Amino acid sequence: MLTLKRLDSADARLLIEGAAEKARAIGVPMCIAITDESGNLVAFERMDGGKTSSVIIAQDKAYTAAAARKATHEYNAANVPGQLAFGIHTEVGGRISSVGGGLPVTVDGEVVGGIGLSSGTPQQDMECAQAGLDHFLAKRG
């Protein structure tokens, strides 16, 4: 039997809180998805003005980051024609995302969830995902 840790509902709210604060600061309303360590959704918020297409994209980024334990921008770096990982973005019915903005949530060296942002540029999505992570790690006590 394995024993594992998974972020809970309160953890997910902290992650969203930090990401949304950054999104407001840069003036880009976002879709924010938080998944558990297996990639299943725990919490989601579409800020007023967030893009409709981003509803799915944010979830896919969070899924990828959690389930593959890898930031989506890392997949982006590897997903280049001629490199062996090229084409990874169409796997799992296209749910594997290689667009920046998905980060694994790691506590004590263990991936406990994922955060995915979408609606801005990938760079903005990445900044807000990181802000969510920073806020969560600072506040979870």
Next chain:
Amino acid sequence: MLTLKRLDSADARLLIEGAAEKARAIGVPMCIAITDESGNLVAFERMDGGKTSSVIIAQDKAYTAAAARKATHEYNAANVPGQLAFGIHTEVGGRISSVGGGLPVTVDGEVVGGIGLSSGTPQQDMECAQAGLDHFLAKRG
């Protein structure tokens, strides 16, 4: 009427055994999928610590290798913009994989199945897939 060979359940276990042994040796827990010659799953093992996203990716690599009778890294080499095979990885609902780690299982010149590995780098996945193949060919007697 055609007559064909297909790996059986015992063959599949040998393939998994060899791949898992290599995966343990390099310290990367893997998802290991074995399909028959048509690409349908015969056996699967997620080693403790294997990635959740790799559950599907390993199966898709094995499917591709068996059904297309081609190593996924060979598709990778051809899946380059400007070459005529580019885009092959989105075919069959995205099940065609061009990420290294899937190998056809060939006996007496006939493809009888496929093996797909996922959770490591594509290079690690390829090494473990090959180890599974080597073990199977050595032990099947």
Next chain:
Amino acid sequence: MLTLKRLDSADARLLIEGAAEKARAIGVPMCIAITDESGNLVAFERMDGGKTSSVIIAQDKAYTAAAARKATHEYNAANVPGQLAFGIHTEVGGRISSVGGGLPVTVDGEVVGGIGLSSGTPQQDMECAQAGLDHFLAKRG
């Protein structure tokens, strides 16, 4: 943070072992799928002669039992026109199964995985799933 239990690779093998033994006893080769508590595949075996269509059906039964924490035959009983749960079998892209043969794997009152059988009649599938569960609970020590 949540702490949860999940069956490991050795647990999955015990479940398969018990189910396969029963399947051999009744002379019906089966597809046997074991998922973790979130419904993601941990291990799979298609016994020689198991049906190709059952490769997916067995996985969907195990997914349903684990993720919904409910035996698929319980969904079956509720999935009747005129009752409020009717139509549940088309949810999650059709992965929710209301065909008998999927059972949650429960340890110390916690669902840690799922087992799904397919290739026989639903009654046979249910018997073999139960045999897998019984064997696992007896042998896990």
Next chain:
Amino acid sequence: MLTLKRLDSADARLLIEGAAEKARAIGVPMCIAITDESGNLVAFERMDGGKTSSVIIAQDKAYTAAAARKATHEYNAANVPGQLAFGIHTEVGGRISSVGGGLPVTVDGEVVGGIGLSSGTPQQDMECAQAGLDHFLAKRG
């Protein structure tokens, strides 16, 4: 290693020939799909006037009959609310068909393929599928 039989291209043509002859006799142009024993398409003909939606339905009937080794009208009889197999028709992404018109192709007690008809009433589809089967068994020599 397993050894199995699979219908070949000439067998598939015989099956289509017999089914199409019956379809012309009853004045209902049909879609006719022939799969191998694993449910993958071997041959297909849309007679002039065959329905567009039947292109997929015929394939799903043939897939079901071959992969599950069961006539689709048998699934129909079992797919009744309150019975344990109810809901089977949405499995495998909805590819399992419980509409009459799909028959396994059995030679020497072994399922070597499937035939699926669509465009008429289920009764007409069943008659034409049976006619394909009869013609094949009579002519294959």
